[in-house]
Amino acid sequence: MTIEQLQTHIPYLEKELLQQIEQHGVFKTLPPQTYLLREGSHVNMLPLVLSGRVKVLSTTEERDLLLYYIEEGQSCIMSFAAAIENHQSRVEALTETETELLLLPVNQLQQWLNRYPSIHRFMYKLYNQRYLELVERVNHLIFWKMEDRLLKYLHEQARLLQSRELPLTHQQIAQDLGSVREVISRVLKKLEAEGKISQRRHLICLLEEN
Amino acid sequence: MTIEQLQTHIPYLEKELLQQIEQHGVFKTLPPQTYLLREGSHVNMLPLVLSGRVKVLSTTEERDLLLYYIEEGQSCIMSFAAAIENHQSRVEALTETETELLLLPVNQLQQWLNRYPSIHRFMYKLYNQRYLELVERVNHLIFWKMEDRLLKYLHEQARLLQSRELPLTHQQIAQDLGSVREVISRVLKKLEAEGKISQRRHLICLLEEN
DNA sequence: CCATCTATGTGACCGAAGTCACTGACAATG
DNA sequence: CATTGTCAGTGACTTCGGTCACATAGATGG
Numbered sequence: 001m002t003i004e005q006l007q008t009h010i011p012y013l014e015k016e017l018l019q020q021i022e023q024h025g026v027f028k029t030l031p032p033q034t035y036l037l038r039e040g041s042h043v044n045m046l047p048l049v050l051s052g053r054v055k056v057l058s059t060t061e062e063r064d065l066l067l068y069y070i071e072e073g074q075s076c077i078m079s080f081a082a083a084i085e086n087h088q089s090r091v092e093a094l095t096e097t098e099t100e101l102l103l104l105p106v107n108q109l110q111q112w113l114n115r116y117p118s119i120h121r122f123m124y125k126l127y128n129q130r131y132l133e134l135v136e137r138v139n140h141l142i143f144w145k146m147e148d149r150l151l152k153y154l155h156e157q158a159r160l161l162q163s164r165e166l167p168l169t170h171q172q173i174a175q176d177l178g179s180v181r182e183v184i185s186r187v188l189k190k191l192e193a194e195g196k197i198s199q200r201r202h203l204i205c206l207l208e209e210n
Numbered sequence: 211m212t213i214e215q216l217q218t219h220i221p222y223l224e225k226e227l228l229q230q231i232e233q234h235g236v237f238k239t240l241p242p243q244t245y246l247l248r249e250g251s252h253v254n255m256l257p258l259v260l261s262g263r264v265k266v267l268s269t270t271e272e273r274d275l276l277l278y279y280i281e282e283g284q285s286c287i288m289s290f291a292a293a294i295e296n297h298q299s300r301v302e303a304l305t306e307t308e309t310e311l312l313l314l315p316v317n318q319l320q321q322w323l324n325r326y327p328s329i330h331r332f333m334y335k336l337y338n339q340r341y342l343e344l345v346e347r348v349n350h351l352i353f354w355k356m357e358d359r360l361l362k363y364l365h366e367q368a369r370l371l372q373s374r375e376l377p378l379t380h381q382q383i384a385q386d387l388g389s390v391r392e393v394i395s396r397v398l399k400k401l402e403a404e405g406k407i408s409q410r411r412h413l414i415c416l417l418e419e420n
Numbered sequence: 421c422c423a424t425c426t427a428t429g430t431g432a433c434c435g436a437a438g439t440c441a442c443t444g445a446c447a448a449t450g
Numbered sequence: 451c452a453t454t455g456t457c458a459g460t461g462a463c464t465t466c467g468g469t470c471a472c473a474t475a476g477a478t479g480g
Binding site: 058060062063065067077080081084085090113114117120121123124125127128130131132134135137138139141142143178 | 268270272273275277287290291294295300323324327330331333334335337338340341342344345347348349351352353388
């Protein structure tokens with residue numbers, strides 16, 4: 001079950017590595033809103049998401065900051081970095097949906113890194129994706145207005161949820177965008193007036209493509 | 211000459227790899243303000259900075275965006291990504307000072323990646339550093355005022371230049387921070403009034419530690 | 421059904437930063 | 451030295467987004 005899922009998402013993993021993973025990996029299913037990593041904790045398992053979604057936040061002095069979502073077939077670069085550089089976690093990670101995970105023991109991982117090049121391919125790809133996502137975000141923070149950032153956010157949520165009906169509160173959105181509730185309410189009203197969304201308590205519906 | 215410098219900065223590289231690098235790497239010295247990579251160009255050499263400094267920009271629709279400086283003993287993650295994923299460059303890179311470079315042929319690099327684990331250690335470390343830098347930047351964009359972002363920028367420049375005297379124009383600073391000249395002028399005046407800096411044409415002096 | 425809690429709506433206000441228009445200072449060059 | 455171009459200073463204005471205060475609506479649970 002688990003290994004087949006993995007192979008689908010990351011087809012280039014060596015057969016032997018897959019066996020190793022099957023042998024040493026720990027399969028786990030977590031309910032929504034469960035922390036799998038807290039700030040400051042030691043990382044001894046690298047998570048690999050088989051199904052579901054994990055949200056990763058950076059906890060700064062100011063406020064929490066959304067970093068990325070770990071989707072099916074992905075892992076967590078911040079956990080990986082903490083693992084191989086052997087420092088504590090700078091981030092927290094929690095499930096957003098029920099999530100099936102494969103947890104890879106870090107000491108095993110260290111050995112695999114020397115034997116199976118495909119892991120590097122996997123991690124580089126992921127690092128690069130995450131980096132480019134952040135670059136885009138910086139770009140939008142500098143050049144875009146809240147209305148556009150919000151719209152983009154909603155469409156991204158729609159992609160993640162595979163639905164145009166988004167069960168979000170204004171407060172949550174504000175946190176993810178680094179803004180405040182009143183502003184999000186105001187801008188959502190504007191989008192509603194423009195016919196781009198409709199909303200009711202706990203739910204926002206996207207009315208337009210893209 | 212070149213290899214000794216390299217060993218100083220990255221002591222954990224395998225002896226054999228160093229020999230390979232010496233054999234296949236191309237040593238090059240570039241004057242300031244020279245492009246070593248343009249957007250859209252194909253990457254067939256991975257640059258390694260031995261001395262000097264290279265500025266890397268993302269060229270978006272809106273405006274250019276400062277990504278990072280490649281310093282002594284560092285390489286370029288965006289070039290690396292383009293090389294191993296075999297796509298064109300999404301960024302441009304140009305020297306800020308006279309710069310000594312070691313250019314590693316990408317086809318050789320591919321082989322080295324399978325033989326010498328130390329390269330991975332090097333690249334992961336760099337990727338992680340760049341990622342954390344961007345996270346910090348997002349944080350500051352969201353939570354900090356221009357005055358504080360500007361001060362931080364000036365101190366970073368002081369570190370890079372090894373001097374409190376920064377030969378910068380307001381226009382350059384504005385570009386790096388994603389703002390406009392007038393705003394930077396205004397805020398610099400304020401900092402000057404507060405006794406934190408002094409300035410004259412083409413030069414800003416930091417008057418305080420940190 | 422009433423009390424409470426959470427989510428949302430909204431108006432008034434404020435401050436930060438971007439825009440525009442113009443001025444003046446300085447440097448370089450013929 | 452006169453012209454030109456770059457750099458910096460500045461006031462007036464606008465806009466966006468954050469803050470505050472308060473209202474209302476819907477859900478929830480005893």
